[in-house]
Amino acid sequence: MRIHFLYWAECPSHPEAWQRLQRVLTELGLQAEIERIEIRTDEEAEHWKFPGSPTILVEGRDIDPTGAGLPSRLTCRLYHLENGRPSPVPSETMIRRALEAALKES
């Protein structure tokens, strides 16, 4: 499985998101090829269609499909948890669902 972990260093949410991703991978017993990519410029944000930090792509697909409709830019990304609360970090449930969906398709 191929995962891209995109982040903007100025936003402090990426270490927590990275830990959550690692925990879910361990829990599911998955071996994944993870590429960590630091987005530094508006041009890089545009190139990666980066809607904010952090953004996790599993097999090229955003774990939060709502990201596709957002502008590309250097910012912290807004997620909504399963209980509706806003959060700067995707939930482990969201990450797990994306990984499981990619597994089914493989």
Next chain:
Amino acid sequence: MLEIGQKAPDFTLPGVDGVEHSLADLLARHQAVVVIFSCNHCPYVRAWEDRMIAIQRDYADRGVVLVAINPNDAVKYPEDDFESMKKRAAERGFNFLYLRDESQDVARAYGATHTPHVFLLDASGTLRYRGAIDDNYSDPDAVEFSYLRDALEAVLAGRDPERAVTDAVGCTVKWK
């Protein structure tokens, strides 16, 4: 950056309520003024927003006013423009003042670095607490230290807050 014990710079800024608000006027009418540099787009602000509303609700009768100030560049972050602020305040039922710092002069004068970034002033306009709202942006039920509430209790009782400075956690201020 404004330091503990220093007098806060005055400001006069437009609010989403259509009124110009000055710090001098707010200080004359309140026991404490909570200035929070804030914005629309930042997910950390969004995560803490309900707690900002709760703090204003819980302390209004004790002479505390909460003033959110948005200094962000609205060219790069259009959802932080004044019209979007008005919309956000109406949709979320903000019970606190929400002001626009278009020039970013107020944010620079205070040394704000993040949204949200709290500056608690006593009735004399002296900075008594600076930093985060509490220690857990993600889960209000898991908060261990309610920094701002604790500091408000201390200031209203005439004491120094136990923690006068904490790290502001959130998005960086979007400078022009």
